[in-house]
Amino acid sequence: MSAGNLPTKEANVLKGHEGAVLAARFNADGNYCLSCGKDRTIRLWNPHRGIHIKTYKSHGREVRDVHVTSDNSKLCSCGGDRQVFYWDVASGRVIRKFRGHDSEVNAVKFNEYASVVVSAGYDRSLRAWDCRSHSTEPIQIIDTFLDSVMSIGLTKSEIIAGSVDGTVRTFDMRIGREISDDLGQPVNCISLSNDGNCILASCLDSTLRLLDRSSGELLQEYKGHTCKSFKMDCCLTNTDAHVTGGSEDGSVFFWDLVDASVVSNFRAHASVCVPVAKREAMEGHSS
Amino acid sequence: MESDEEDMVFFGTPITREEDITTTRKKKSVAEASGQLRTLPPWKQEVRDEEGRRRFHGAFSGGYSAGYYNTVGSKEGWAPQTFTSSRKNRAEIIQQSIFNFLDDDERSELEADSLGTSMQFDTFGFTAAEIARKQAENEQQQRPSAIPGPIPDEVVLPATDSIGVKLLLKMGWRHGHSIKDSRTDSLYGDSSNLGCGPDSQLVPRAYARREARKAFLALSSKDASTQLAAPEQVEGDLEDVKELPSDINQYSESTPVYVLNPKQDLHGLGFDPFRNAPEFREKKSSRLSETKELGLRKPLGMRESLFGFNSNTSAGRTAPGFGIGALEELDAEDEDVYASGYAFEENYVQEIEEPSRLAIEHKKKSGEKGDGALPGFKVASNSDYQLERFSPPVIPKDFVPRHKFPAPLEVNYKLADVPPVEVPPPEDNNLKVLVEGVATLVARCGKLFEDLSREKNQSNPLFSFLYGGNGHDYYSRKLWEERQKRNDQTKQQSNGNMFPSAKKMTAESRGEILGEKPLERSTRDLSSSASSADTISLQFNLSDTFTNPASFTEPQEIAKPFRDDPAKQERFERYLKDKYRGGLRSKDSGGASNMSEAARARERLEFETAADAIQKGKWGSESWPANQQLLDLSTATGLQFTSAGVEQAGVGQAQEMMMKEMYPKREEFQWRPSPVLCKRFDLLDPYMGKPPPPPRMRSKMDALIFMPDSVKDAKVEETAALRKDLFSESKEVTDIEAEVEVEAENVERPVDLYKAIFSDDSDEEEENSYLNQVEDPQKKVEVVNTTLSRLIAGDFLESLGKELGLEVPPDVSGLENKAGISSIYKENANANKGDSSSLSAVSGSYADQGVPQGKTYNREASQVIVSDKHEGLDVNTYRSGNKTADPDSSLEKSGKVKLEKVVQEDKNAKTPMGKRGWSSGSSDDDRSRRKSSSRHRRRSSNSDGERTDSSDDYRDRYHSRSKGTKKLSSRDHSSSRKHSKHRKHRSGDTSSRSSRHGSEKDHREAKRDKRKWKD
Secondary structure, eight states: OOGGGSOOSOSBOOOOOSSOEEEEEEOTTSSOEEEEETTSEEEEEETTTTEEEEEEEOOSSOEEEEEEOTTSSEEEEEETTSEEEEEETTTOOEEEEEEOOSSOEEEEEEOTTSOEEEEEETTSOEEEEESSSSOOSEEEEEOOOSSOEEEEEEOSSEEEEEETTSEEEEEETTTTEEEEEEOSSOEEEEEEOTTSSEEEEEETTTEEEEEETTTOOEEEEEESSOOSSSOOOEEEOTTSSEEEEEOTTSEEEEEETTTOOEEEEEEOOSBOSOSSOOOOOTTTOOO | OHHHHHHOOOOSOOOOOHHHHHHHHHHHHHHHHHTHHHHSOGGGOOOOOTTOOOOOOOGGGTGGGOTBTTBSSBTTBOOOTTOOOTTTSOOOOOOOOGGGGOOHHHHHHHHHHOOOOOTTOOSSSHHHHHHHHHHHHHHHHHSOOSSOSSOOHHHHSOOOOOHHHHHHHHTTOOTTOOSSOTTOOSOSOSOSOOOOSTTSOOOGGGHHHHHHHHHHTTOOHHHHHHHTHHHHHHHHHHHHHSOOOSOOHHHHTOOOOOOOOOOOSOSOTTOOTTTTOHHHHHHHHHHHHHHHTTTOSOOOOHHIIIIITTSHHHHHHHSTTOOHHHHHHHTOTTOOOSOTTSSHHHHHHHHHHSOHHHHHHHHHHHHHHHTTOOTTOOOOSSOSOOOOOOOOOOOOTTOOSSOOOOOOOOTTOOTTSOOOOOOOOOSOHHHHHHHHHHHHHHHHHOHHHHHHHHHHTSSOGGGGGGTTSTTHHHHHHHHHHHHHHHHHHHHHHHHHHHHHHHSOOOHHHHHHHHTOOOOOOSSOOSSSOOOTTHHHHHHHHHHTSSBOOOOSOOOSSOOOTTTTOHHHHHHHHHHHHHHHHOBSOOSOSSOOTTSOHHHHHHHHHHHHHHHHHHHHTSSSOOOOOHHHHHHHHHHHHHHHHHHHHHHHHHHHHHHHHHHHHHOSEEEEEEOOOOHHHHHHTTOOOTTTTSOOOOOOOOOHHHHHHTGGGGGGHHHHHHHHHHHHHHHHHOOOOOHHHHHHHHHHHHHHHHHHHHHHHHSOHHHHHHHHHHHHHHSOSTTHHHHHHHHHHHHHHHHHHHHHHHHGGGGSOTTOOHHHHHHHHHHHHHHHHHHHHHHHHTHHHHHHHTHHHHHHHHHHHHHHHHHHHHHHHHHTSOHHHHHHHHHHSOHHHHHHHHHHHHHHHHHHHHHGGGSTTHHHHTOOOOOHHHHHHHHHHHHHHHHHHHHHTOOOOOHHHHHHHHHHHHHHHHHHHHHHHHHHHHHHHHHHHSOSOSOHHHHHHHHHHHHHHHHHHHHHHHO
16 A cells, blocks of 8 residues: 555545544444443444444443444444443343443443453553453453553453553463563554554554564654644554554554554544544544 | 991991092092193193002192102112212212203303303413414424324423313313303303393393302402403404414303402592593503514504494494493493404404514504504694703813823832932022932822922912922932832832742742742652662651641751761752752762661651751751842742753753663563453453462552552562563573462461461460570570561561462361461471581582671671661570571561561552652662562572572562462561551660561561461
8 A cells, every 4th residue: 555545535534423522433344333432322333424323322431442342243342431331232132241340431432343342441450351251340350550551452362551650561361371562662553554453552652652462562653743632543454565554633644564653643523434442532522 | 246246336437448539539640640640730730650640649749640650769669869870980070060050041041141252362372382383293294204193192292281271171171161060061152141241231030140140250340341341452462463264162161360450549438530531541451562562463443443343344443342431421321342252263363364464563553553643633733741852071181091100109210210400409498308218208108299280389489399499309319319219119029029029930930939949850760879778768758658748948158067977978968959949859869878777767857856956956056147038039949940950951851861771671470360351352261270469458558558569669669570580591580489479378377367466476486485585595596586576587588378378278278378388387487497507518508699688688697687786685696696697588588678678668669659759769778678688589599409490480470469469468468567566665666667668577487486386
């Protein structure tokens, strides 16, 4: 993918939220988009046609993250009410509420089979919740973090999480091992490369860092944007050729993966056509 | 017999046989019935029973002709009217009304009196709703909608029923029906006596009864005449706006709503000013309603009201039945005013033809035309009444539409002004004095004063200098001088606060002023060569984290209480600096990393007292001139502002450099996924078959209690990398040792807890001493050595075991456990004995390495001793143990100490921001110690001769440290309680931390000792 193919303008503006949008996530095939925000709602959109499909209301406080299963049948969301909600997409009803986090929950993710929800909270813990059984107790609590856990990534056998304590920790279930990569800077958001070999970590010193997962080496640093106080999302493009990340001034940056040069950056508050979750400038997109 | 019969005397009349009579009567009745009776008129017919008898029942009960064949029953038998068989249908309460008891003629009269509204009086908006519904239906017929069938009412119409209507509906009332009795289905009676006034003509024969019924129906006849006017007025409007439904009967039953007309005029009761001039009444009412309804209402033309109401057509056209009062007056009784059947059709068509709005407008216009003039009158061409208008006041040309405030004190008088030429004062001394006075005043009070005095003394020749007359030059010069003087003063005053505002206030500068020390960045700087003495300084940091900024005046020349010791003096100065700057105290206050904790603490105290003394002015020069202080202030603040920025920049750069070097770094720990998690992820549990970790003992108390220790957590992380290297170097760790420790720990924990809570410390000590005494005095030294080493080893094991608690199966049965433990204990004891007996050999074999390490640990050991002193235990034995101890034991001891620290550090990792806020870089010292301790462990495992190259296990052990913190915390908690007890005995112990460690250790050692000896 050349730089020309990168999106440069907003394809659609999805208006409807009555407050800041805290996260926007695409579904697995990129046809739908979920957003959640301070208005305590989750909204389901068709981003390509700009249609608001459904609103999910049940959260008592702001919704910080949302994730949808690969079969589009279930949602999970989390937020300031310290609960993880497990939704039925079609009916819009909450199937289960997982309580247990001691403070706000920052991120949630389904695993591949949509059988487990993993949530990361400000209480320095990761919790795994079982969707199959009816229990609302976490099946695993990981509390080796020293500070708030901000972001989660899941592979088939690993749980990866980035924390404000500066570490990106990988919990490998196959070998029963925790690998902690200390970046020295609070990690805001992590994102896996599509081949699964690298982790892109957004740090609060306005730097994105690309780590090799097998060795823990720092492969590249991407700078130029500002990210000092807000949680800004970052990810790699579908071809893994570029790195993209949001900036606090409301623009989206694209870097070349290898030489870390800023390929393009544009001012946008709206969704970009990257079929991965993409987060907009937090303060801008309160449409 | 016959004679007998004849002899009989009969009294009275013999009873004739009934049969005979009946037969005759029967015959008669039959004959009557068949013959004449049928032809007779009803009033001549007689009621007889089947026997033909007439029965007289009494004068009051109907005479001969009462009831149904002389019964109260009917043909169907006797049954009350209200009775219904509950078998088939529930009894209904039948409301009796007066109509049940009325004759036909009475009923018709009554019904003629009862009033109902026409549908035009639309109280509840039903008519409008109906109309809307019909309209919708029409529309729907015209264009078929997507929904088949009639549009549901609730879609089209707003469902706004008042509560009263709802209640009525509940009671069975339906829209469009009057609230009067449901059985009266007839319309208004056709009788014409609707005027209802007492003065109206009434049929005389029914008069009394009608009056009674009127009362019954709550129809006050007095009100009726006035009330009727109200609906009539509305009628006219409604007629314009709405369509009229075709079937009138449906609506005509609506109940009238009686609106009481409030008395708004000032006439006396019952006085009617329009009695003889009804046209004026119309005029007035039309005007009133016009003003009320904002012109919506069509005022009735006066002509019509005057002349038109007799003819049906005209009245129906405009406002049918309008003006009943006039009707009454004219006794137009034959007018069927309230009949609902007047010419609606005509109107209806008309309304369709022209839009209603237009019609209204048109009518309004026509109304306006006729308005204001009665027929026969003309509107005056020029009215007497005219509004007088006044032109607005003329605004002077020089008016500025802004308020000018009186001139402020001219503080900011421009110094750049060219000073007036110096002029000699005028000869007139009076004038001179005056000029000077005025100048001073003007300078002080501002230009306003000058203007004022100029105005006031316009005519006064003495003040001519104000206009440029005599002495003006001198005045201006004087004024300038005065201003100059004042400016200097004010500038001096405002200098202090002008300065900061000139600079842009940043968060740092503000913090500086407020006496905060900027928080250090969360990154842990390895470079800072902080000593391990943080254990002590920590407490101080916490106790006086925020020192009050004493003042900005940093004493330039600090008194030197420690002249003899330059290093100390230097530390003192640094301390003072910290103190005066306030804010968070830096962790490394003296750079005295080579000092012991106790010494540092003592020095800290010393400094504190010295500083206090200095503040009180015992030392140094306390009498500084005030202005110098001022100067100092400004310079000091200036320095602070600038220096802070520079420092920060430097620090940031350095940090960045460092960051690049050391990050990212990787660590690896053991982590145990829960079986369910593995199952859900469709993975094999790597720990399948291995015993599950023991349940966590976590209480919130622990987190609270050990909150302040959170500073140290950072060290673990930092040293981890180094350790990793170490691990890769050495891949052998004893497996057995670890397991032994684990199991031992698992068993003893409850005892420990129990003891911590319930047992006194003293008896432990006693036991300890007792145990010591039991030994052969000759072997005392040796025994002491072994005990000590065992104690130390045991403690070490214990602490290790705690960490490895994860591995211990909690569900092992007691017997098994005990057996295992006893064997383990034996093993352990044997090993320890072997260690101590082959002490020389071991020490010999490790002499080359052991000696330098022993050095490094000397201090550690000495600290322990220091703290032991406080415990009041046998110091000598410890000392001797220390002295004679092989490097092994001492090393282990130090290792244990270190481990305990580590454990505590881990524990404190619970506070989220702890790490960032308290960047306590671990010292090289620390690390080296840890390194060597781990090395030592390796060595001891070598001595045991069991080599396992499971580096993983070692890592696991390290990792489990963090896991085990929660369990540990409970233990620590208990131990801390003990310490608190101890602290009661010890007073003024400043080095609490180290002593704490010591005491904790001692107790554990004692307990361990006991157990072992029992074995």
